[in-house]
Amino acid sequence: MSTFDEGFDGRLSPGRRPAVIAVDLMQAYFEPASPLCLPSRDCLASAARVLAAARRRGVPVVHTRVEYAPAGRDGGVFVRKVPALKQLFGGGPMSELMPEVAPIEHELVVTKQYASAFFGTSLASMLVARGTDTVVIVGASTSGCVRATGVDAVQHGFIPLVVRDAVGDRSAQTHEASLFDLQAKYAEVVDEETAVTYLEEQR
Template sequence: MSTPHRALIVIDVQNEYFDGQLPISYPPREQTLPRILQAMDAAKLAGVPVVVVRHLAPAGSPIFATGSHGAALHPEVSARPHQLLLDKQYASCFTGTGLGAWLCERGIDTLTICGYMTHNCDASTIIHASHDGYRVELLHDASGSLPYRNTAGSASAEEIHRVYCTVMHTGFAAVASTDDWLAALASGSALAADNVYTSHLRASGKLD
């Protein structure tokens, strides 16, 4: 693989996920926030552009209402430098934001994803980027999920995070720890994803 030309995409690290209506529970936000900040600091030192994204909903919305405390960036993220701040209304950071054009202008070919939520805006952005030809990396300890229950069933935050990370690693993204990403950043190397075929063979006991 050629040396990646990265951008770090910090997705929706907003108060809503800390002291608002949607507290991230797995991995615990007390663990994931320091990893997100570590990635931002490392990106700055390495000259990797940082894109900060926030999700905004109309005023009066129960979550992410424009101008509300919940919609504001976490203060530790807000205090750190970034090259681009984007507001979005959809799950994918590409939809209606101009992100694709900004990345293209700078010759970015690899996106490192961190932030919230693993199974929603992270996953949507990853799949969108993968389909657009980017190499993608997901920092599994710098992202997180919350539990769900609806008429289709229920799942814990741990189940949702684990399953989405496993699926993303089958080719949509290279899923790695922040430490592994920092090592790759320092060496100028790319992180590798798995694929559907070998992931299935392992689960079937046909491949070690």
């Protein structure tokens, strides 16, 4: 994926200690009654295949989900800006992870309140403690939590690989624009085959 002609889009070579971050693959993004629902489940199926490859090679997988205290008391102005988040107040089924990507034993689940998986969580310290140098990012939505997580990953010193096929958005335009921007400035945008091959090369 090429971006601007000059001064951007340098190449980041993946390291040898990856982890997968599965961002917010919750019922809220796949339940038709939800205002956050994506138009397709294709990214969910792709994410499941990426997770399967990671598990086969013993690569750590971290899941994130969003949940707020009753009345959204821990959501600040974010929940005022995005009223659709009210369905995540007090937990409930919309905050639950999809069965296709459900955590297995020993996989960490990070509960967050804002877009980035790193903001206000212990994710960075957990990855550092494991010696992680690269994060493979899947999930939803591309223009929101995936993009924010990719930006914060590079700011924490990790090499982000965003898997194009395994991230989804409500808008094709914002999906493509976000991937373009991530590739230009913050991450390597790769397809599912590339991500799976990389994970399966791990020892």
